[in-house]
Amino acid sequence: MKKMFCSEYRLGRHFMGRLMHGQDLIGSIENFCKAASIQMAAFSVIGAVSSATIGSYDQKQQVYVTYKAEEPLEIVSCTGNVSLKDQKPFVHAHIVLGDELGKTMSGHLFSESIIYAGEINLQELIGTPMEREYDDITGLMLWKITS
């Protein structure tokens, strides 16, 4: 069995914050990380969006299929991490959204998801940051495996 590849990190700064109404969800987090010099982190968000762009990965065609929801939705779960892509802090997050009837849609979070209200819990991680590189098998930008 191929073992999972893990790196150990020290816990850095811990932030709780309020995401701003009308702003882009991913952009807000990436800008915060750039301003605070955060290269590696784990976070979660709850709140609501006024519109969202989500996607899922077509494992056969190896492309993302995206879907734009032009409606108010609850962010019922949003789990993500920050690591480096092209030497810059990059957010990878998955999101679960609920509509007014409790109906749920979910997927990979893309930009052009606009915050109505949001609360973030972000733990900075200190150590050699993970870097994304192209993976031949999946066609995804995955964390580089180092010795």
Next chain:
Amino acid sequence: MKKMFCSEYRLGRHFMGRLMHGQDLIGSIENFCKAASIQMAAFSVIGAVSSATIGSYDQKQQVYVTYKAEEPLEIVSCTGNVSLKDQKPFVHAHIVLGDELGKTMSGHLFSESIIYAGEINLQELIGTPMEREYDDITGLMLWKITS
């Protein structure tokens, strides 16, 4: 772009616990926080409920629309935080519930959600606790922005 408002916290006590059968989910967490003098925390729960009350925020009317599910459901995700509202520890959590066919409903967690079984992971955060106040734009009780 309006930046997100973040406060930095030190990590306090970390708790893992078992939620008690037949008790209210939000009430259990708030009572624990009061007893343990916790003013700020981040937590997640997995388990099951025997019934649940969830809601979503109608962004146009600025009111919560609630829905009561009188059936056994898995807590497949429950992410939340503890902060102060009227000087008391207050739980804000969003929940994803799955029924016996794997069908999913989700939203803002309300009281009158009754635990069948549950496991909580709670990280206390030390620092000036966030306080909720009415926000004119969204009509929600959001974290007060301080300088």
Next chain:
Amino acid sequence: MKKMFCSEYRLGRHFMGRLMHGQDLIGSIENFCKAASIQMAAFSVIGAVSSATIGSYDQKQQVYVTYKAEEPLEIVSCTGNVSLKDQKPFVHAHIVLGDELGKTMSGHLFSESIIYAGEINLQELIGTPMEREYDDITGLMLWKITS
């Protein structure tokens, strides 16, 4: 009101890792914990599976009803913990899965859920590990309540 039963832990090692393509999701995490001598932890995963086995607990009959999804799915949320069962590290996790249309299914995660790609965030917890034992009321293997 019956209070929740909580134990306090110190924060141990923090790991971020890449789950390996083609491997079993639960097996990968349990093997990592055994190899790293982790007895207690909290974790979350995002990524995708090529197939999954999920279930929900029938609270009346007190048995798990399982469902096997033989299709590619996004892991939009996966929250879990590691504690001891029969003196060995045991993973308890709940998962939310999204298909190519954004449709969501969710439940208790079982083995025979195969990783397409995955990223784990795992916090080791140091202290007396929780141990699972049979609970008469629910019929589940819950954390033993100690004084």
